[in-house]
Every structure is written in C-alpha cells, then in structure tokens.
Amino acid sequence: MGAFVVVVAIGIAVFLMRGHDETVVVLPSQDGHTGTVVVQRGEARQVLDQPYATSRTGHKEVERLSDDEVKQTFGNTLQALPHRPTAFMLYFITGTDELTTESKAELQNILSALRERPLPDVLVIGHTDTVGDLLNNDRLSAQRAETVKGFLVEVGIPETRIRTSGRGEREPLIRTGDEVDEPRNRRVEINVR
C-alpha cells in the first residue's frame, strides 16, 4: 500500500514537472523570402533559417514541418493575422495639388486595399520637389496630403482613420540640387494597414 502511494506520488510529480511541449517554425514570407529566428533553450541554440525549419523541445536536431502540418496546427492562428501593411505613391502636376493621369488610376488600387480592411489605418505624407522656397513647399506638401485625404473621405473612409503630414522638400525620393523640377519628388506616400 505504502509503495503504491509512493509510485502514484512519483507519477504525479513527474507529470507536474514535465516540460512544456514547444514548437517554433519559420515560415516563408509572402514575398518568398525566409527570415531567421534564433531559438535559445537553456544552453542549446538552434538557428532556423530555412522554410518550415522547426525547433522542438526535447529534439536536438532542427526538423522540418510540412505545409499541411503547419496548416493543421496553426491554420486558425495564421488566419487571424491582420492585413499586411502596404504603401502606395501618388504623383502631382508641378506646383499643384492635382494628380497626374497615372496616379488618378492608382487611386483605384488604394481604394480596393482600403475596402479589404475592416478597420483601415491610413497615413498620408506629402512631399514636393525643390522648386520654390522651403516654406511654400511645406505648405504645398501638406496641401497635397490633405487633397488625398479628401479623396479618401469622399469615398467613405472615416476621417478619424486618416492622419496626414507634409514633409516639404526635406525627403526627396531622388536627391537633386535646389530649384530642380523632379516629377518623382512631387508625391504623396500613402501607408495603409
């Protein structure tokens, strides 16, 4: 009887002390590139840098989970990942807050990205080229950002979800001297997430 109790007690102790069963898997990202995760478990260190490379407690070697196994165990978790942040660029006619013809078309892509998201978060940053003085360009870049915000609000994106800022000629895409008419610098960046 005493021995039985001891055996049961040891059994319970072993059960309580058993380590967690842990799994870490590195996935190929959407652009096909695979990143790296370094797993440190006590003294042991594993570097996961191949698609589906897997580290498990109690396993010394790096293993590889199949895509199916990942889907089975992590499918619902992966499905809950928010939409990927994405960025767009719109370009303007010189000295104005009027979009180029190409950029008017791009506006449609932005709208569909926004409609995909239940709760879109938009950051609109206006820029200018180096034609004109600094102050005027600050004003123009802010105005460009506001114009784009106006388009978005017009199609139903809540105003509270859109932030704007104007960076003037401080952050050119293409570095130029002063007073250079550079179409690629007359732009608004739209970050959607």
Added chain:
Amino acid sequence: MRWTIALALLGITATAWAADVGEIKVVQGAAQIERGKERLPVKVGMAVQEADKVVTAAESTVGITFADNSLLSIGPNSVLAIDKYVFDSTTHAGQFDSTLSKGTLAVVSGKIVKQSPEAMRVRTPSAIMGVRGTEFIVRVD
C-alpha cells in the same frame, strides 16, 4: 531648474511609453486584455498597451497590428504578454519583447527588426527567440 526640466521630460517619456503601441484588428470569439486590475473584453479597434496580457478562449483568435507594422495573431486558449514595446517612428529603433505562456502565436516582424535584428524577442516557458525576420509561428502545449 535643470532638474525640473529633466523630470518633466522624464514624465513625458513615461507617458509616451504607457501610450498605445498597437491596435486590435481581428477578433473571433471571446478574448480579453488584462491591464493592471482591469479585464477588458477585446474588440476590433481597441488599443493595445505595453504590459497588456491578451487571453483568448477556446475557438477564439485575435490579430494585432503594432506601431512599427509588426503583426501578431494569437490562437485559441492562449496567453500572450506584451512585456516591452518601444518604437521610435523616426529612427525605427526599438525593442519588442513578449511572452507566450501557452497556446499559439503567429508573428510577422516589422520595422523594429528591420532596423535592428533581434530587437524583437519572444519568450516561452522553456526558450527565448531572437527574431531576425520575418514570419514564424510558436506553439506552447
């Protein structure tokens, strides 16, 4: 006088740290955030703060987008603590530490990791992961 300014600055920084670091974008089923003594039901649009603990029920999931564009999703029956989150939106320097004590977690790293590899760490009961990018999943049984 100088000290007063320094203290005032510290105060501002401390407030900034307590501020929102992410936003709940996806909720399925039931989940709550433990914030100090509060227990808040998780809703889409809710802000996530440093030191929050996200707890999901069975068949429930939560997706969060952070200030640096890091994305996290938490599977059913999981507990994830946001231990530390600091991000400078100008330099992209920062630190993002979290702990998964049980359940499943999916991670897409953001600007913090791009700027300084391994500035994002995920802890589990038996391991610590340094993240050099970009997508990975963790399960603790």
